[in-house]
Amino acid sequence: MTECVECGAEVSLPDSLEVGEIVDCPTCGAELEVIDVEPPVLESAPELEEDWGE
Numbered sequence: 001m002t003e004c005v006e007c008g009a010e011v012s013l014p015d016s017l018e019v020g021e022i023v024d025c026p027t028c029g030a031e032l033e034v035i036d037v038e039p040p041v042l043e044s045a046p047e048l049e050e051d052w053g054e
């Protein structure tokens with residue numbers, strides 16, 4: 001368990017957590033990138049605004 005950096009809610013993490021993985025906050029829906037796993041550190045994932053099939 002760690003905290004969502006956006007809303008502060010607890011976010012449950014999978015056992016197989018890996019750095020670079022994206023976890024969705026179940027409370028606010030924010031995408032959180034795993035920065036570190038021991039201990040788990042989450043950071044707000046940047047919005048992807050690249051050419052999405054345009």
Ligand SMILES: [Zn+2]
Nearest residue numbers: 004007025028
């Ligand atoms: Zn949240």
